[in-house]
Amino acid sequence: MRTFKAFLLFFSIVFSNLLMAQTATIKGRVADRQSKQPVEYASVALLKSTDSVLISGTVSKANGTFQFDHVASGKYLLKVAFIGYHNQYSAVITVGSGLYNAGTILLSPGQQLLNEVNVSGQAAGSINKIDKQSYKAAQFELAKGGSAVDVLKNLPSVSVNGEGEIRLRGSAGFMVLINGKPVLTDAQTVLSQLPANAVDNIELITAPSAKYDPDGRGGIINIITKKGASDGFTLATNVQGGLPALNDFGNSRKPQRYGADLTLNYRKNKWDISVGGNYNRNDNAGYREGDVYTKNFANNTITRFPSAGERSFKKYNYAGRATINYAADASNTFSAGFFMGKRYQDRIADLLYHNTTSNLATNALIQSNTYYNSNQQTKQGDFSLANFDYTHTFQNKATLTAGMVYEHANLYGDTKNRNLKYPNTTDTIQYVYNPYKRPINGYRFKLDHSLPLGKGKLESGYQLRYDTQDGQFDYSVTPLTGQTDIAKFNGSLHAKNMINSFYTQYSGKASKLEYTGGLRYEYATRTVNISYDSKPHQLDLSNLFPSANLLYSFTEAWKLKAGYSKRINRTTNLELNPIPEREHSETLEQGDPDLLPEFIDLAELGTIHNFKQGSFFATLYYQHIKNPIQRLNSVYADTILNRVYSNAGNARLFGLEAGTNLQPAKWCTLYMGANLYNYKINGNINILGTPTTVNNSNWAYSVNANSSFMLNKTLSLGANVNYLSKRPTAQGEDSQFFVPGTSLKKTLMNGRLAASLLWQNMNIFNANKQRITTQGPNFYTTTNYIYETNVFMINLAFNLNKFTGKLKLPSSELNDKEF
Template identity: 45%
Template sequence: MNVQKGLPSLNDFGNTQKPVRYGTDVTLSYRSARWDWTLSSAYLRSDLAGRREGDANTTLGNRFTQFPSLGERSFDRYTFTNRLAVSFTPTKTDVWSGGLFYGYRTEDRTADLFYNNRRKDQQTGFGISQIAYYNANLVRKRGQFFTANLDYTHTFANKANLSASVLYEYDYLDGFTRNLNLLRTDTRDTLQYTRTTTDRPIGNVRANIDATWPLAGGRFEAGYQYRNQQDDGNYRFLEQNGRGLPLLEVSAFTGQARINNQIHSLYSQYGHKSKSLEYTAGLRVESAERQVEIRPQGQAYPLTLNNLFPSLNVVYRPKDAWQFRFGYSRRVQRTSNLALNPLPEREHSETLEQGDPALLPEFVDLSELSMTRIMGRNTVQATVYHQNIQHIVNRVNSVFADTILNRIYTNAGRAQRLGLEVTMDLTITKRWKLYVGGTVYRSIIAGQLFQNAVVFNNQAWAYSFNANTTVQPSPTWVLQANLNYLSQRITAQGEDSRFFVPNLSVKKSFVQNRLAVMLQWQNIGLGRLPTNEQRITTRGQDFYTTTNYIQERDILLINISYSLRQRSKPAKLPTNEFGDKEF
């Protein structure tokens, strides 16, 4: 059993409501010679305070419009899950296992901002108009997630394995975005009100059959997987332009997005290991079909992709203290279905967001060459790598109106990274361990946007750094600290600023490690460091926008865990595979 409680916020930015954090999870297990049952239930409330600072401008003809904003950007988050895992071993060679998962999530994102819009004539420099207003913006997302899975494994006398599994998942996502503009001098005066609603039942099926067997001193693996997903989304856009006017449906922004993904894949892999040489080579063949239909507009966007995904990993150990490795892999990275929906949503007063139904998935090629030196209990590794991403997906902006930017998901072209990564895993003393890693790479992104209206070729250096350390002054005390730092990175239209987060935890164990109390200090800022803060900037010929997202710092949490009897190994509990990604 675990219980978590958050201490009062030290930095709530003066938000309307103070963040609340608490949670609990209970796990019950029963184990016999043939049966293994595990039941888990958990609830988590994890609010997050925040602030948003923005500035944007557009140029339409001779009219220049600037609309800076400032205000609250916070999250209220609730998560409830129930999980059941059952394993049955009727014989030494057969294992049946199954699981059930139910989860419920709610997230409210509040962005209550103050805007000051100013227009001027570019030729004369004289002001045209000015208005100050308050934008109350609430995005509510809700999700219910149901998953059931059944697995079977048979082990043969020669250590070969045959396994099969089937999974069904049903997710129901709904919510709304409420965007209300009120006059600053009289908040009873509604300048504009928009409300968009979402209703998405999603069905998912996955089936696998896999086999492994010894072959020529190594091991051969092969298998087949089938996946099918049906997403039937209903989207409604309502708008009220002025006080006392009716709330009307905007038919051009209202409709249904029917998305079906069907994927067949076959794979095979062979691996062999000797004293000084180890290698694994594999190939996956994938046939994918996607259908996107937009109703009642009657638009259809079919996509068929047939691809090969090879992989190779070779490890050479000339001596016990040295290791050299070469690796290559190709994979596909699919976006969420929401990025395929072209029906717009009024995400903010200044933002109209939509997807692209013709969006292609990203194809990622990664080549690596590494050298590892082992010195007693210490390890140092250096890796040179090249990453190539075809059809990289970016969110890009264009001008929709003088105070509204159209933000859309699109394939921005090709991105490459050529870099060096160095890591050190050190045992300083018997009670002190330290891991340090860093990456420096050259980033290149090139392509075109809006049917060649914008052609770009952006290049820049970037780097990242991460470290974590564990100090154990006694068998019952553990101190852990970590730091993750990411430098500024380029995008198709601009850049994302640096981002870093330090954390610290202290843990004390009692009663032969069955009872533990831990204090966590997350997003350490000490009241002045720009921790957990990131600025996103994009620009074009007729617009500029920059937004600084400042999230809560110096979060203190107390965790208490107690175990009546510790398991020899953690239970494998079912999870949600598809719905979390769409949420």
């Protein structure tokens, strides 16, 4: 009831501020002064004639036309800009009501048009704004045929390790948006289902304002997908395929790689309809080498169990999606979206173990055993969702938007763990079967209002988020020998999250200064019920999340920006689940139903420099993390480690990120980004009743570089490098990870058809390997993950008409966070 009353109060405040005004429509056309041909995608700005304050903006269509609706009575100027042309201003326009035709505005080409187009094209590949960085996906040729992760890993403050874990500014916790809509999912999983060919550009929102959800330690990643550029039909399709890697380690199964994606867009009059579908099979072969020991001080023994063997993945996903956008009139627009898809992954780890138990003091051998462990972990899910949005634009340019999303995800899987005699692997020592089901239902309702106020804009909104998950976890052991606690591995869990939030913020510009300031309030409740515990695990949170951003332009070439944002990194249901899962022979993994979310203070200070050959930026940033969530190890039994999610005291992170786009010659472009940071974590914590001290600090860095060389007008050669240094964790460190690649691209049919040969994971400088090491007073474990190298892929892309801008396909609210 209190939520409903607050909603009514908000609604009444919104409408009390709406003003009615006499309005007009301004139409016009943009053309080349010499050829008189229309200029498409020219930027057209509507300015007040008295002080040149920006009122609105648009871009010209394929026929060069543009239009501004609901323009209040007054005097205005039109400013038209397009790369390679001089800016052009119209005469002063006086409008009252009705239709005003501004006629044709002619643009004059610059003296070095072609050169300027090339330079500007590179600059547009990397743009810095007051609260974010924006990157064009098309500049990363090696990502073609892959997923959005393959695009994302090239950005300066982003790193992706061997396991596919994505980090933004050194933090694994961040929020994902697709076309500006929140996706409460694990980034690796949701982005791996989005084809790279469908991505137009990626925004890194490093100091988010109050209108965004405060989720995510490192900030927000917004994926913007492609959309048809002109009226009529627009078609884009891609087909890719590849051979098994040249280095396959002699594994039992060979990886398969092939797929296709298609996007069809139709725009006409009031309708904008998009449909799309994709299928992707992208297996990964690999090898694993592990070395582990545990110390049993009570028995005065040390147990070692090194292992080695195949570790490979079979992965595929497919999906169909559609959106319908309808502009009933200039004031009312409706949109609806639908999505249905499936994702499947199974991982096999067939390892040979050599177990020994020795005297801890003398190292004298007590016993030894060799066995073969065959482990298969399967994860899959069927996903469906629907969303509906309505936007009303008032005569004073105020807008009111209401939106809702419903999602259902049916997640299920199992782990089959077989310990077999060796060398006669037909004899089973023990078989462990660990199936689960985790259906999820999620809802979101949003109401946002925007009102022009003074020289800026006032935005306010309310949001309700609600999701539930029912989990059933089973466990069986055959034979039952030696395990007396089997009951703790069976059970059910029900988790419920509800978040009510209100926000308000004001943004504007005064001379050379742009600014945004806001405040968000959230009341969140979380309830976890477990079958073997009669007492619910309840958490209620009431928090304020302030934010502020400044951007000052000293000149056109030099800018300075600063930002602050209060963030929260919420717990996932996997992290909350205390029912252990036997991940493989030597580990158990479980969560904590009383786990606290992380709270983060995020601040940054940076500079932006634009010059003739490109652009450069550098940003200092700082994060203070309260209740950092870590997956920590402890000893469960002599040959089994327990991996438990826990709040590990406090942590802080500070660093420097930098990036540049250069065009040293007409035929050569270079993009490079780097991130250097120092991470420190410390605290005295309790892991399943065992006191543990965590204290670790070190430097880490990543470098991503991408270059392109035009061999002729239709043939280009590309190369890229992704390097991640060794970096500290709560109980150890992860080694470096290095992935180089090259590509060769040929365009045909005036650019409509493109064929690319991709050489991925080149086998140079110990590439595509990563070692993960953790240790404590009574254990040590190190695992070297060796991934296949020298993978060759072919990608064919065909485009009928152009694609650009946002394709508002529906985005998942929960989908794969628990995948």
